Amino acid sequence: MNIENIKQPFIKIFPGDFSGNTIQRNTPKVLFSTVDPVGFEKPELIVFNEKLSEEIGLGKFEEKDLDFLVGNNIPENIQTYATAYAGHQFGNWAGQLGDGRAILAGEITNDSSKKTEIQWKGAGATPYSRHADGRAVLRSSVREYLMSEAMFHLGVPTTRALSLSFTGEDVVRDMMYSGNPQKEKGAVVVRTAESFLRFGHFELMSAQQEYDTLYKLVNFTIDNYYPEITSEGIQKYKDFFESVCKKTADLMVEWFRVGFVHGVMNTDNMSILGLTIDYGPYSMMDEYDLNFTPNTTDLPGRRYAFGKQGQISQWNLWQLANALHPIIKDEQFLEKTLNEFGDYFWKSHDNILCKKFGFDQLLDGDEEFFTNWQGLMQELKLDYTLFFNQLEKIDDENDLKFLFERVSYIFLDTEKLLKIENFINTYKARIGRNLISNEESINLMKKTNPKFILRNFLLYQCIEEINIGKTNILDKLITALENPYKEINSEFSIKRPSEYDDISGCSMLSCSS
Structure with a gap:
């Protein structure tokens, strides 16, 4: 990789603390503090985003680049640093915060003059770690790597992920803040963005x-x-x-x-x-x-x-x-x-x-239609993504019971199915007011509504498998998330199985996740 081309304009412009001191503290009147990644003796690469690396100007991966991807042996041209910021957390002023487990390398410019910032997450403590260790566990790192890439391919503005690596050490975390800390495998994500500046x-x-x-x-x-x-x-x-x-x-x-x-x-x-x-x-x-x-x-x-x-x-x-x-x-x-x-x-x-509904424009009465749809969705606990996928298949020949039972999280009795039928009749009438053809309407829906979303239970399965040294699910998920408007793996286009309803990391998570 072309890491020798990484520049650092930010720290040349703004006031900073160049002491390299990682002791957690306030750093008034500065926007950053220099800090070195902690370094890891036995790192292991899990996945590298070759397409992104080429796109941002880093080039191809070589075995020697693993050191850089976990923050080891930083080249002399790079002064690593963490930034200070403040914030309101859950509505309350929290005062000075900062990059607690993120360390910036700087920015690189590609052949099209596009600039990209590069940052390690999980490579050690900074002055802004608030008495934490600045490390990251595998589960949170997998979740960040995969979801940031999934959002990019969905067309949603996002940071991105360049690599995911084991650090070779264990990290102790209390996943649900329940007083039950456990050792977990440590990991580092290298993430990128045009800028990591925040409110x-x-x-x-x-x-x-x-x-x-x-x-x-x-x-x-x-x-x-x-x-x-x-x-x-x-x-x-x-x-x-x-x-x-x-x-x-x-x-x-x-x-x-x-x-x-x-x-x-x-x-x-x-x-x-x-x-x-x-x-x-x-x-x-x-x-x-x-x-x-x-x-x-x-x-x-x-x-x-x-x-x-x-x-x-x-x-x-x-x-x-x-x-x-x-x-x-x-x-x-x-x-x-x-x-x-x-x-x-x-x-x-x-x-x-x-x-999402295939309407060519907003008409009078649509707001009431949307409100009624929201009520139906919540009452019948219909799956958000699968509902629209099924809606694309609606015609006079369809069995509504067959189409919508697979997208509901509760049993659909006769009364509930009647509510769906009434809604579909209203929907067909509204589609009839379009100025575009039915084929154009379906194409609009297909471009707007993903076939694949990265559900938490899929992430849970993937993390469990990586923990035992396998990447079969990881590889499949990467292929699927890179093609979210196609049904690449039908096994992923299902509602969350009931056995995952009460598993931590599938339905509810903590800030430690």
């Missing part, structure tokens, strides 16, 4: 009243990641905030389209570029439930439930607005922009629902 980076500088650095950070972000913004003065910063709001709303709609629930939407987990970032206690939707949260830490309030993600993203943007106020200095503009967020989100939300 929390801006919150930290604003909270510390480091306004000169805040100005530098905003200008750096606009110059490097928002080239479409060409305005000057205060308008430049207003356009920036409006763009962040739009990107964030677009991301929430994409999450809704594919049925993704993040599980821990703290402001420090919100990307300034509108990327899905930090894959912890996430879940793809099985049975449709607006109140579903996969995160045990989010109970009983369910702040980050599936149906609240749009609302929470707006709340997070309010916190970003507060952080940027010292620069923008226009309360009316900020309030107006945030109030318009809801209108933009719901319009986009309804438009994506139209595509």
